[in-house]
Amino acid sequence: MKADMNIPPLPSAVPNGPRPALSGGDVLTLLQPLEGLISPGHRATAEVLSLKQGELAFQLLLKLTLESGRQANVHVSSSQPLPLGTLLSVSQPTAGSLAISVQQALSHQANALTRLDTQQLPPGTLLQGKVLSAQVLAQANGGPTIYRSLVTLLNSALSTRTLMLDSPQPLRVGSLLSARVEDAHTLKFVSLGGRQDQLAVTQQLARQLSRQGSLEGLLSALQKLPAHQNLPIGLRTSVEALLTGLPTPQQLGDPKTLSNALLNSGAFLEARLLNGEGRALTPDLKASVLRLIAQILPGVPANPGFNPAVAASVQAQAMPTFVRNALGMLGQISAKAQPGGFPLPQRALQNTDNEDSLESLLKLAAAALSRLQSHQLSSLEQSGRTPDGNLLTTWQLEIPMRNAHDIVPLQVKLQREEPPEKESAETPQARAIKDPLWRIELAFDLSPLGPLHVQAQLLRxxxxxxxxxxxxxxxELIASQLGELRQRLNDAGLSVTDLDCHQGTPPDSGPTQLEQRWVDETA
Structure with missing residues (x-):
């Protein structure tokens, strides 16, 4: 669809002179004939309460107020759409019809908005509405086809008002419309596809957060497996590969090791599969957890009919019933986390000492998988356009580290904010302003230092x-070392403008605020 939609000007009034006779277009047909509804020679006031477009005509619900003060609601059909709230003066020439004047027939659009007050709705305002009608306008020979629609607004101070729009393509009757105000007579169509996708992400994230459990719960349980326990060879091999691949904090100080840890965190599994890297996924954390689940399932008594042939492609939405039950149980363990929050809180399963060890391991693996997926969905939820029009991309992930005998998860959030591209020629200074802004957040709990949270941003x-x-x-310890940290950052080629340490936790700013406005689909 073409981006621009025009609000047509108010139609010109009927010129003075003899009034033409009534035509068929000035007659409203009663869907149910009513004899004597309006007495001969008398008129009634009618207000349009609803409008629905049919195949051959428009169906209206009118509230009639008779001269006696009595009111009645009647259903009529019309060849022309009448905006909601339109007031008419009608008579009843026959039992099955109501008549309106020619003046009213030609200027019924007067009740529809034919311009926007930019003081009330400044350019950039997002309007949302529901399409009531769509008609083809008569065009001169060779002229483009124009479609005229009536749209009832669902938001802003003009909620419930009717807006008249001209567009180069028809707007589907009953569909939801989102458009941005350009000026008093122009709206720019905004696709709802991405917004609907983001709403689906938010809903799925809420479900995953209720199921997720901390990675250290699974990894600690794997560490404590007795060496003499009779596990299948493939399962034992997967457990050993998963544990030996965990980096230490010192190893993450190496750029190459850190890069590999980020790549293999599970956040990029699906993208790597799409790129044909299926055979090189051995160190990927999410792939390892999926493989672990597939190898545990055959030994779980509560798993009837497991098919090993499809185990490698297990996903949360396609897991066997037992795994879904395990995930559902996690939602009853603790309070639900808020979507978009960082860092994700620690969550552990209840005591499972009385349960079969493989069954407990399966629940821990299912919870760990949901945690990795929660990070992925949080990344999608926090990516998009900011209110300023900048493109924000977020990568949120978790890297489990080995610190002596403990498993310590390092939660990482990277964000890149880029100004919108412009086609006009730019000076070097203008191009410099368009450099991306990088933000990074780290959250971890190292003994004996306790919980730590780092926030930094980098621009040019x-x-x-x-x-x-x-x-x-x-x-106090970190504050005493800030001078050395500043010097090391300067030696790396960075200009440090601000560097501070505080006791406590960072202020809760909530998830990154993106432009997310939804229309009422039940309207």
Whole structure:
């Protein structure tokens, strides 16, 4: 569909002179004939309460107010759409019809909005509405086809008002419309596809967050498996590969190791599969958890009819019933986390000592899989256009680290914000302003330092950062080392503009605010 839709000007009034006789277009047909509804020689006031477009005519619901004050609702059909709220003066020439004047027939659009008040709705305002009608306008020879529609608005101060629009393509009757105000007479169509996709992501994220459990729960359980336990060879091999592949904090100080850990965190599994990298997924964390689930399932008594041939392609929405039940149980363990939050809170299963060990392991693996998917969905939810029009891309993931005998998850959130592209010629200074802004957040809990949270942003080589430590002695220790950290960052070629450490936790700013406005699909 073409992006622009025009609001036509108010039609010109009928010129003075003899009034033409009534035509068929000025007659409203009663869907149910009523004898003597309006007495001969008398008139009634009618208000349009609803409009529905049929195949051959428009169906209206009118509220009649007779001269006596009595009111009645009647259903009529009309060759022309009459905007909601339109007031008419009608008479009843026959039992099956109501008549309106020619003046009213030609200027019925007067009740529809034919311009927007840009003081009330400034350019950039997002309007949402429901299409009531669509008609083809008569065009001169060779002229483009124009479709005229009536749209009832669902938001803003003009909610319930009817707007008249001209567009180069028909608007489907009953469909939901989202458009941005350009000026008093022009709207720009905004596709709802991406918004609907993002709403689906948010709904799926809420479900995954209720099922997820901390990665260290699974990895710690794998560490504690007795060496003498009789496990299938393939399962034992997968467990050992998963545990030996965990990096230490010191190893993550190497750029190449850190890069591989980010790549193999599970956040990019589906993208790598689409690129044909299926055979190189051995170190990928999500692929390893999926493989672990597939190898545990045959040994679980509560798993009837498991098919090993499809185990490698197990996904949360296609898991066997037992795994879905395990995921559902996790939703009853603790309070639900809020979508878009960072870092994800620690969540552990209840005591499972009385359960079969493989069954407990399966539940932990299912919870860990949901946690990885929660990070992926959070990334999608926090990506899109900001209110300023900038493109925001988010990568949220988790890297489990081995710290002595403990498993410590390192949660990472990377964001890149880019200004919109412009086709006009730009000066070097203007291009510099368009450099992307990078943000990074880290959250981890290292013994004996306790929980730590790091926030930093980088723009054109200028770095600013804030650190938070929940323990007082840790905050004091970090504050005493900030000078050395600043020097090391300067040696790396960065200009440090701000670097501070605080005790406590960062202020809760909630998820990144993107432009997400939804229309009422039941309207």
């Amino acid at each position: 080589g200028n770095l600013s950062g804030q650190l938070w430590a929940q323990r007082a002695f840790t905050a």
